[in-house]
Amino acid sequence: MRSQPQQPNQAGAAAHDSIEFGPSLTLRGVRMRFERNEEIFGEAETAEYVYRVVSGAVRTMRFSSDGRRQILGFHLPGDVFGWEIGDTHTLSAEAVSAADVIMVRRSLVEKASAQDLQAAHAVLALTAQNLNTARDHAVVLGRKGAGERVAAFLLQLADRFVSRNELDLPMSRADIADYLGLTIETVSRAFSEMERQCAIALPSSRHVVVRNPAALADLQMAA
Amino acid sequence: MRSQPQQPNQAGAAAHDSIEFGPSLTLRGVRMRFERNEEIFGEAETAEYVYRVVSGAVRTMRFSSDGRRQILGFHLPGDVFGWEIGDTHTLSAEAVSAADVIMVRRSLVEKASAQDLQAAHAVLALTAQNLNTARDHAVVLGRKGAGERVAAFLLQLADRFVSRNELDLPMSRADIADYLGLTIETVSRAFSEMERQCAIALPSSRHVVVRNPAALADLQMAA
DNA sequence: CGGGCGATTGATTGCCTTCAAACGTGGTGG
């Protein structure tokens, strides 16, 4: 529904560095590499570009008034992020791992969507998709226990990989915790518990094998 | 930023029953009254209309897989809700109190935004505003304690009333709890505690007087 | 081999939930 996950995408520069917003809106941009934990843009900065992940992973986040961070989403290859309506960013973005991204001038998107109805609709669809995702996230944060949150997270992530039962997590436990509104320790315990129940296997801390998707789905509903 | 709060709006039928999406998109519809707790539309139903609150209040919500509900937003007079990109609703809506709403056929909105760029932009702006609100909500749900959540809720609501330090809550403690990811009891205790600290006064359970907005703002950040 | 960082595990604390009971208010019927 969202993009080609982990496309081989022989990332050799020539993928003509553009973002496809929809069937009728593809815009050229430049490719750029960000290192692990490097800031891509910050909240309240002028929004000059719209981004698409080519390789690696990106997190977008917002900070609560006293400095705690809430990660709002992880963006994998194919995902577009950083699109704003106003001219300032309303969230921050950082590279989770080293990441290649395509940057397209926001003014190009604005111009296209101010001239072409199809383009405008593509941009609307993108925003609406993000809204839907944000609402799902709110349900998880508001109404689920720790085990359920982690299970939901894994299932959501698994949906985005071609190999649906074997995932390489690009993000740390701290990232997962800040995405799910938990602590590192609680996330870690949830992983261990799932392994104990044979729902998953953890060959290494960043590599998850889903042994029993049904068990995960159960956990997600009532842990 | 959002609408005229609590406008007197001499609700006598003649307010020509239309929704203004933006400076260049106003569409006619029909007015309808919903009683307290009456369903306006349900998740997964066909989205036939877009709505605007005239009087009363409306809640939109989604249910977690095991039935717990998460309220995603409260909609007061002037607010538009029920707008979807696809042709099915992705959330449910119910009247919090008896409410008058204007209903405009979704097909009219679609047609307008498929023909007129200004209209398309108005609809995009609405969606983006909702997205921004949803993200704020995620920060509250993911990173704030009980007292902070309730304080944030009151401040957010106070911003929407003309009289910024005196509010009549249209919703029950249960609604507030399901919005903030808490229980009724915890919400009630938070109110009592704020009253004890003289941040607010509670002449009645639904009537809140903000005595010390600064204290509330402090609570919101670090309770 | 040693250092540093991320992850795991354990022990304890604390906050919110749960369970339970009492209170108040608004509405209805006697």
Add this chain to the structure above:
DNA sequence: CCACCACGTTTGAAGGCAATCAATCGCCCG
């Protein structure tokens, strides 16, 4: 008009789950 009931709210006591504090482990890299 008052009695009574229903429902929403408040308050109290107890329990549970996740946070916090703390120590160890494992791994990558120098």
